[in-house]
Amino acid sequence: MEATVKQKLVSEFIGKCRSEGLSVTPQRLLIYQALVDDTSHPSPEKVYQTLHADHPTISLATVYKTLETFQKHGLVSLVTTLHNTLRYDPKVKRHHHIVCVKCKKVIDLEDAELDALKIPKAVTRENNLIDYSVHFNVICAECREKK
Ligand SMILES: [Zn+2]
Ligand SMILES: [Zn+2]
Incomplete structure (x- = not known):
């Protein structure tokens, strides 16, 4: 930062x-x-x-x-x-994360398209949506090399 x-x-x-x-x-x-x-x-x-x-x-x-x-x-x-x-x-504004399932590294991801996701009806039909964020589970380059 x-x-x-x-x-x-x-x-x-x-x-x-x-x-x-x-x-x-x-x-x-x-x-x-x-x-x-x-x-x-x-x-x-x-x-x-x-x-x-x-x-x-x-x-x-x-x-x-x-x-x-x-x-x-x-x-x-x-x-x-x-x-x-x-x-x-420390960020409270909506953003998303790339998460390595091996080393548990969490990387911030800002993406306008994800911010504007079409929320499925099943979510909002009976609930008030407060917020959402998308996690992409990955195996990072470092962990791939360690194999
Ligand atoms: Zn990793
Ligand atoms: Zn974050």
Whole structure:
């Protein structure tokens, strides 16, 4: 992610925290920044590992709780429970994912045609559609080579 894109996400985050009545503590900011810096859609464990060296006082439980709070307030999104692990995403706007089923790598995909998908009647007949995103399960080039 480019530096300007990151800055924009962080300043939007601060703005959204304020409008959600959530105080922007240094710890919350650190955790959000770690998420923005890591384009892999990291799990809470990975965010914790990233922060741990420089911030040994932040516990794994805190990272879990903080990310959960962010998600409840629409500050981050949760990638559909993937391979039984939680994976967080600083992007909350609709986008799609390419997921390697072997190494569990998650790559962002922006695609106007997918954004404009014709929603099947079976989905909307009795339900209110909130949002959707498309996951493409793949075996990535790296994993293919490893064989
Ligand atoms: Zn892979
Ligand atoms: Zn994403």
